Amino acid sequence: xxxxxxxxxxxxxxxxxxxxxxxxxxxxxxxxxxxxxxxxxxxxxxxxxxxxxxxxxxxxxxxxxxxxxxxxxxxxxxxxxxxxxxxxxxxxxxxxxxxxxxxxxxxxxxxxxxxxxxxxxxxxxxxxxxxxxxxxxxxxxxxxxxxxxxxxxxxxxxxxxxxxxxxxxxxxxxxxxxxxxxxxxxxxxxxxxxxxxxxxxxxxxxxxxxxxxxxxxxxxxxxxxxxxxxxxxxxxxxxxxxxxxxxxxxxxxxxxxxxxxxxxxxxxxxxxxxxxxxxxxxxxxxxxxxxxxxxxxxxxxxxxxxxxxxxxxxxxxxxxxxxxxxxxxxxxxxxxxxxxxxxxxxxxxxxxxxxxxxxxxxxxxxxxxxxxxxxxxxxxxxxxxxxxxxxxxxxxxxxxxxxxxxxxxxxxxxxxxxxxxxxxxxxxxxxxxxxxxxxxxxxxxxxxxxxxxxxxxxxxxxxxxxxxxxxxxx
Amino acid sequence: xxxxxxxxxxxxxxxxxxxxxxxxxxxxxxxxxxxxxxxxxxxxxxxxxxxxxxxxxxxxxxxxxxxxxxxxxxxxxxxxxxxxxxxxxxxxxxxxxxxxxxxxxxxxxxxxxxxxxxxxxxxxxxxxxxxxxxxxxxxxxxxxxxxxxxxxxxxxxxxxxxxxxxxxxxxxxxxxxxx
Numbered sequence: 020x021x022x023x024x025x026x027x028x029x030x031x032x033x034x035x036x037x038x039x040x041x042x043x044x045x046x047x048x049x050x051x052x053x054x055x056x057x058x059x060x061x062x063x064x065x066x067x068x069x070x071x072x073x074x075x076x077x078x079x080x081x082x083x084x085x086x087x088x089x090x091x092x093x094x095x096x097x098x099x100x101x102x103x104x105x106x107x108x109x110x111x112x113x114x115x116x117x118x119x120x121x122x123x124x125x126x127x128x129x130x131x132x133x134x135x136x137x138x139x140x141x142x143x144x145x146x147x148x149x150x151x152x153x154x155x156x157x158x159x160x161x162x163x164x165x166x167x168x169x170x171x172x173x174x175x176x177x178x179x180x181x182x183x184x185x186x187x188x189x190x191x192x193x194x195x196x197x198x199x200x201x202x203x204x205x206x207x208x209x210x211x212x213x214x215x216x217x218x219x220x221x222x223x224x225x226x227x228x229x230x231x232x233x234x235x236x237x238x239x240x241x242x243x244x245x246x247x248x249x250x251x252x253x254x255x256x257x258x259x260x261x262x263x264x265x266x267x268x269x270x271x272x273x274x275x276x277x278x279x280x281x282x283x284x285x286x287x288x289x290x291x292x293x294x295x296x297x298x299x300x301x302x303x304x305x306x307x308x309x310x311x312x313x314x315x316x317x318x319x320x321x322x323x324x325x326x327x328x329x330x331x332x333x334x335x336x337x338x339x340x341x342x343x344x345x346x347x348x349x350x351x352x353x354x355x356x357x358x359x360x361x362x363x364x365x366x367x368x369x370x371x372x373x374x375x376x377x378x379x380x381x382x383x384x385x386x387x388x389x390x391x392x393x394x395x396x397x398x399x400x401x402x403x404x405x406x407x408x409x410x411x412x413x414x415x416x417x418x419x420x421x422x423x424x425x426x427x428x429x430x431x432x433x434x435x436x437x438x439x440x441x442x443x444x445x446x447x448x449x450x451x452x453x454x455x456x457x458x459x460x461x462x463x464x465x466x467x468x469x470x471x472x473x474x475x476x477x478x479x480x481x482x483x484x485x486x487x488x489x490x491x492x493x
Numbered sequence: 494x495x496x497x498x499x500x501x502x503x504x505x506x507x508x509x510x511x512x513x514x515x516x517x518x519x520x521x522x523x524x525x526x527x528x529x530x531x532x533x534x535x536x537x538x539x540x541x542x543x544x545x546x547x548x549x550x551x552x553x554x555x556x557x558x559x560x561x562x563x564x565x566x567x568x569x570x571x572x573x574x575x576x577x578x579x580x581x582x583x584x585x586x587x588x589x590x591x592x593x594x595x596x597x598x599x600x601x602x603x604x605x606x607x608x609x610x611x612x613x614x615x616x617x618x619x620x621x622x623x624x625x626x627x628x629x630x631x632x633x634x635x636x637x638x639x640x641x642x643x644x645x646x647x648x649x650x651x652x653x654x655x656x657x658x659x660x661x662x663x664x665x666x667x668x669x670x671x672x
C-alpha cells in the first residue's frame with residue numbers, strides 16, 4: 020500500500036469530525052482542509068501551507084518534526100500507514116500526562132524509531148480550568164487571586180501583570196515604595212522559580228541530589244514570602260493600586276541573610292553540575308535551536324536568550340523601576356539545553372544583584388495608592404467613620420469601576436514575556452482578560468528541539484524549556 | 494509603566510483633519526499604545542508589510558467577543574464594529590517597540606486568514622483562539638482544539654456560552670468510583 024491512497028481516508032474522516040463538532044467553522048475551511056492530500060504530507064489536518072518565502076516559515080527547516088495528528092486518528096491508525104509509512108519500525112508512544120519528568124501534566128505524542136524521536140506533538144489542556152472566563156466574573160480587585168494560580172512557580176509576576184494592566188486602564192500612578200516592593204518580590208520570585216527549575220531539571224537529567232538542594236533553597240525564599248504575604252504561593256499580594264501590606268519589620272535583615280546564603284549555594288551547584296562531564300554530556304548540543312527558529316516560533320525568555328539574542332523586557336522595555344537598577348542580560352551562544360541551564364543559574368546571580376540594590380534604595384512612603392477609588396480606607400478609620408465603613412463595603416462587594424478601553428501589558432517572567440490583554444467596558448469586572456503565557460508559546464519549540472534526538476534527550480529538552488503547565492493550560 | 498517607545502509618541506496625537514494611517518490601516522491610540530485597524534481582507538497583506546518593516550515577532554494572538562459590550566469600543570472613524578475582534582501584538586526587537594492590530598470579524602462568517610506562513614509562532618495561539626472563541630483561521634495547518642477536549646462542543650470564551658450551566662462533558666465515572 021502506498022501512503023497516498025491511505026492518507027486520503029483519514030483526512031476525509033477528520034473533515035467530517037470537524038463539521039459535527041463545530042457548526043461555526045466556515046465550510047470553505049473544511050473543504051480546504053479536506054482537499055489537499057499529497058504524498059509529502061501524511062498528516063491529517065490538511066497540507067502544510069505553501070511557503071513563498073515572504074514570511075518566517077522558511078526559517079523553520081525542521082517543521083517536519085511537528086506531528087499533526089488528532090487523538091481519534093492516532094487511535095484508529097495505530098498500525099496504519101500514517102505512522103512511519105512503509106517503515107514498520109516506528110511506533111507512536113505517549114509520554115505523560117502523569118510522567119514525572121513532564122513537569123506537571125504535559126503529554127507528548129512521540130513518533131519513535133527505536134530510541135530516536137522522529138516527530139512529536141505536545142498535547143495540553145489537562146489543567147485547563149477556564150481562568151480567562153473566570154476572570155470575567157471577578158472584580159478587578161479579586162482578579163489577582165485568580166491569575167496568581169496560573170504560573171504557580173512565579174505567582175507574583177501574574178499578579179503584577181494583571182495589576183499593571185488594570186492600573187494602566189485606570190490611569191493610576193503607583194507610589195514609589197509599592198513599585199520597589201513589587202520589584203523586590205518579583206526578583207525573589209525569579210530566584211525561587213529558577214531554583215525550582217534547577218531542582219526538577221537536575222532530577223530529570225539524573226542529578227538527583229539537585230532535587231533536594233533546589234527545593235531546600237527555594238523553601239528559604241518561600242519562607243520570606245510567607246512572612247510578607249501570609250502564604251507560600253498564590254499570594255494575592257500585588258493588587259491594583261499597590262501591594263496588600265507593607266513589608267514586615269526586619270525584612271531588610273531577612274533579605275540580606277538570604278542574599279548571603281545563596282551565592283555559596285550557587286557555587287555548590289557549579290561543582291555539582293556545571294563542571295561535571297556527565298551533566299555537560301547530557302546537555303551540551305542537546306535541544307539546539309537557532310536564532311531564526313526561536314524568533315519565528317515567538318519564543319521568549321531563556322530560550323530566546325540562549326540563542327544569543329539579547330532581549331529582556333526589564334532592560335528593553337523597562338517597567339516598574341528596572342531602568343534605575345544595574346543588571347546584565349545573559350545570553351548563550353549555542354542555543355542548547357546547557358545554555359538555557361547556564362542562563363537560569365546566572366540569572367539567579369543577577370537577581371541577587373538587583374535585590375541588593377533594592378534593599379539599599381527602598382524608598383519610604385505609602386505601599387499603596389492614596390486614590391480612595393481603588394484603595395480601601397485604613398482599618399482604623401472604619402471604626403470611627405460611617406462613610407469609611409460604607410466605602411470599604413462598596414469596594415469589596417461591588418468593586419471599583421474601570422474606564423472602558425483595552426490595553427496590553429507585558430513583563431519579563433522567569434519563562435519569558437508574560438502579557439495581559441485587558442478589555443474593560445466601564446464596569447467593575449474585566450470584559451475580557453487574556454494572558455499570554457510564555458510557557459504556552461514556548462512549548463511550540465519542543466518538536467523542533469527534539470527532532471532526530473534520543474528519547475532521553477527529549478526529557479532534557481522538556482527540562483530546559485521549563486514549562487509550568489498551570490500557565491500553559493490556564 | 495507604559496511602553497517606552499509608545500510613551501514618546503503618545504504625546505503627539507491631537508485630533509487632526511487627516512486620519513492617521515500605518516501599513517494601509519487606520520491608527521488609534523489606547524493608553525499610549527499604538528493600535529492599527531486593518532480590515533479582515535487585508536490581514537495577510539498587512540502582516541507581510543509588518544514583517545517587512547521589522548516587526549520580527551508576533552508575540553500574541555487573541556480574540557474578543559463584543560456581543561454584550563455596550564460601551565465605546567475605541568475604534569477610529571471608518572472602522573465598522575463587528576461582534577468578534579482578533580487582536581495580535583507585534584514586537585520589533587531592533588526598535589524596541591510594540592504594535593497591536595485589531596481586526597473586526599463578523600459573526601456571520603467568523604473566519605480570518607491565518608498568519609502561520611508569515612509568523613509560524615502563531616500556531617498555538619491561533620489554535621487557542623479557534624478553540625475558545627471559535628474563529629476559523631484559514632490556511633492554518635492544524636486547526637484543532639488545543640485546551641478543551643477534542644470532542645467538546647461550543648466555544649467557552651464566547652459571551653453566549655453560559656457559566657456553570659453546562660453538564661460536564663467528560664467520561665462518566667466507573668461503577669466503583671462513588672460507592
